[in-house]
Amino acid sequence: MYAQMVKTGVDHIQSKEEMSPEERAFQDRVDQDIxxxxxxxxPEAYRKTLIRQISQHAHSEIIGMQPEGNWITRAPTLxxxxxxxxxxxxxxxxxxxxxxxxxxxxxxxxxxxxxxxxGKAKYSSIxxxxxxxxxxIGAIGWLVDGAAIMNQVPLQRCSxxxxxxxxxxxxxxxxxxxxxGYDAMTxxxxxxxxxxxxxxxxLNRWWWPSLMMFGPSDAESVHSAQSMRWxxxxxxxxxxxxxxxxxxxxxxxxxGLTVPDPDLKWNAERGHYDFGEVNWDEFYQVIxxxxxxxxxRLRTRVKAYEEGRWVRDAADAYAAKKAARxxxxxx
Amino acid sequence: xxxxxxxxxxxxxxxxxxxILGHRLSEWCGHSPALEEDLALSNVALDLxxxxxxxxxxxxxxxxxxxxxxxxxxxxxxxxxRNLLLVEQPNxxxxxxxARQFYFDAWHYLxxxxxxxxKDARIAEIAAKGLKEVTYHLERSQEWVLRLGDGxxxxxRRMQAAIDDLWMYTGEMFESxxxxxxxxxxxxxxxxxxxxxxxxxxxxxxxxxATLTLPQPGWAQRGxxxxxxxxxxxxxxxxxxxxxRAYPNATW
Numbered sequence: 001m002y003a004q005m006v007k008t009g010v011d012h013i014q015s016k017e018e019m020s021p022e023e024r025a026f027q028d029r030v031d032q033d034i035x036x037x038x039x040x041x042x043p044e045a046y047r048k049t050l051i052r053q054i055s056q057h058a059h060s061e062i063i064g065m066q067p068e069g070n071w072i073t074r075a076p077t078l079x080x081x082x083x084x085x086x087x088x089x090x091x092x093x094x095x096x097x098x099x100x101x102x103x104x105x106x107x108x109x110x111x112x113x114x115x116x117x118x119g120k121a122k123y124s125s126i127x128x129x130x131x132x133x134x135x136x137i138g139a140i141g142w143l144v145d146g147a148a149i150m151n152q153v154p155l156q157r158c159s160x161x162x163x164x165x166x167x168x169x170x171x172x173x174x175x176x177x178x179x180x181g182y183d184a185m186t187x188x189x190x191x192x193x194x195x196x197x198x199x200x201x202x203l204n205r206w207w208w209p210s211l212m213m214f215g216p217s218d219a220e221s222v223h224s225a226q227s228m229r230w231x232x233x234x235x236x237x238x239x240x241x242x243x244x245x246x247x248x249x250x251x252x253x254x255x256g257l258t259v260p261d262p263d264l265k266w267n268a269e270r271g272h273y274d275f276g277e278v279n280w281d282e283f284y285q286v287i288x289x290x291x292x293x294x295x296x297r298l299r300t301r302v303k304a305y306e307e308g309r310w311v312r313d314a315a316d317a318y319a320a321k322k323a324a325r326x327x328x329x330x331x
Numbered sequence: 332x333x334x335x336x337x338x339x340x341x342x343x344x345x346x347x348x349x350x351i352l353g354h355r356l357s358e359w360c361g362h363s364p365a366l367e368e369d370l371a372l373s374n375v376a377l378d379l380x381x382x383x384x385x386x387x388x389x390x391x392x393x394x395x396x397x398x399x400x401x402x403x404x405x406x407x408x409x410x411x412x413r414n415l416l417l418v419e420q421p422n423x424x425x426x427x428x429x430a431r432q433f434y435f436d437a438w439h440y441l442x443x444x445x446x447x448x449x450k451d452a453r454i455a456e457i458a459a460k461g462l463k464e465v466t467y468h469l470e471r472s473q474e475w476v477l478r479l480g481d482g483x484x485x486x487x488r489r490m491q492a493a494i495d496d497l498w499m500y501t502g503e504m505f506e507s508x509x510x511x512x513x514x515x516x517x518x519x520x521x522x523x524x525x526x527x528x529x530x531x532x533x534x535x536x537x538x539x540x541a542t543l544t545l546p547q548p549g550w551a552q553r554g555x556x557x558x559x560x561x562x563x564x565x566x567x568x569x570x571x572x573x574x575x576r577a578y579p580n581a582t583w
Contacts, residue, residue: 008351048503060364065360065369066363068360069360069361069362071358072358072360073354073357073358073570073571074570074573074574075574076381076405076572076574076575076581076583077400077405077406077583078350078380078384078400079384079401080583081357081378081380082377082381085357085360085373085376085377085380086373086377088361088373089360089369089370089373089374089377092360092361092366092369092370092373093370096366096367096370097365134574134583184583187582187583188583189579191582191583192578192580192581194578194581195578196579205391227477231382300361300362303362304361304363304364306363307364307424308363308364308365308425309364310365310485310486310489311364311365311368311425311479311484311486313482313483313486314478314479314483314484314485314486315478315482317482317483317486318477318478318479318481318482318550321481
């Protein structure tokens with residue numbers, strides 16, 4: 001999940017009786033699964049929440065380029081290098097679709113970038129962990145993209161048209177990424193003892209942060225309830241986390257790797273795995289800026305943005321000159 | 332040097348240029364001036380990595396010692412690399428990257444166009460595939476030279492500095508040695524000297540349109556084709572080859 005704990009600005013869920021006629025008509029459309037399109041009326045809180053959610057997702061794609069980009073020049077074969085480069089490139093593309101989707105809600109990409117660079121906007125906690133070995137690239141594809149897919153597949157059906165359509169495109173690529181990650185892990189798990197140890201170490205380090213991606217339990221959260229009512233959130237955090245654990249544990253077993261959770265156990269009665277408690281203190285610390293890489297991630301992003309300013313300015317100036325010349329020629 | 336040895340050397344040059352420049356471009360991913368450029372630079376890098384695989388696999392086949400593209404890319408030391416000095420130069424600022432790219436793309440385009448007529452059908456086939464990609468690379472790098480040259484005062488200054496700075500690495504592209512001559516005799520490869528005039532022509536018109544001043548002919552740094560590299564290559568290889576060197580005989 002690339003957007004965590006998105007606030008809606010509401011303090012309770014309105015009943016239909018409390019809604020204005022416009023709000024009621026809007027909610028009826030959502031209830032009937034009719035997509036909301038940019039030019040239609042929408043509650044201000046819906047618009048603002050969506051901007052927050054979509055931009056958080058976009059920022060996560062952009063920041064997410066860094067931990068994986070860290071290994072592009074060191075990928076172990078030409079094929080792995082091409083796959084990884086294509087994957088990180090896809091993330092830039094996802095960022096672009098999502099910023100475009102956010103722009104339909106009346107905010108510019110530059111504004112959103114400024115929010116990210118100033119540290120005001122959030123992105124997924126997961127990208128504040130370092131990629132120390134090559135196995136981390138496999139683990140990210142397998143676990144992080146796997147967790148992202150859990151959340152994004154249902155969002156293909158979300159109520160906002162541009163977001164839903166962006167999700168459909170993104171999900172196609174994400175499932176390819178996840179398979180590639182699992183394939184890279186498989187090679188390591190079946191490889192030399194050193195490679196297998198590398199794979200196990202990566203699973204040990206990425207397992208819990210991956211579970212944190214779904215965010216803390218939101219069963220009691222008014223924001224989650226509101227987002228679900230608006231159909232911009234489809235499942236609860238706990239549901240998605242459980243689904244992820246149920247899917248991933250057998251995959252780890254197939255690889256011969258051990259999930260680092262002593263409390264992990266199949267519960268035949270529930271038909272699900274039971275698992276241990278996530279360290280939410282760590283999660284809140286990472287969200288607050290104290291993860292191992294928060295500062296580096298932001299500094300790298302700001303540096304690229306600032307150092308690229310003269311290039312963007314030049315492109316604008318050139319385009320303006322060209323247009324002026326074309327106009328002069330036509331006159 | 333036998334014909335086969337010359338052909339092997341020739342293919343290494345083609346493959347290593349693509350490998351090292353692709354590597355340099357991949358360093359930009361996530362750090363470029365705009366998302367659109369992260370996408371575009373990665374595209375060019377991906378094309379070049381693909382071309383590397385084709386050239387180096389063929390080189391390995393010709394050599395006949397069981398080396399494939401990965402073995403050649405990951406298990407040779409700097410003195411055995413045959414790329415031009417130009418492509419191993421650091422990325423610098425965006426203007427330096429684009430100047431390097433434009434100089435190389437224009438030459439690469441002219442070379443591949445000739446190689447599509449190579450007597451060696453395998454080379455002609457790879458060249459034809461590469462030419463489609465490189466046609467686009469050249470359009471793009473030329474467009475950036477125009478934008479930056481004729482953009483703002485700052486971009487003009489940076490672009491002029493970049494083309495001045497890298498100019499001395501362009502001469503090597505047009506110099507023939509015994510490998511090139513052997514290929515020419517067999518109608519496998521073109522006369523490199525004959526590419527110089529069309530290349531210069533494109534440089535002149537582009538510089539003029541971009542309000543830039545093309546440097547005067549001068550001393551050419553040479554040696555890359557024969558394995559005499561700058562200090563930069565060793566660091567590229569340290570990155571590129573790390574895993575293969577640290578974990579010998581592992582598969583990935």
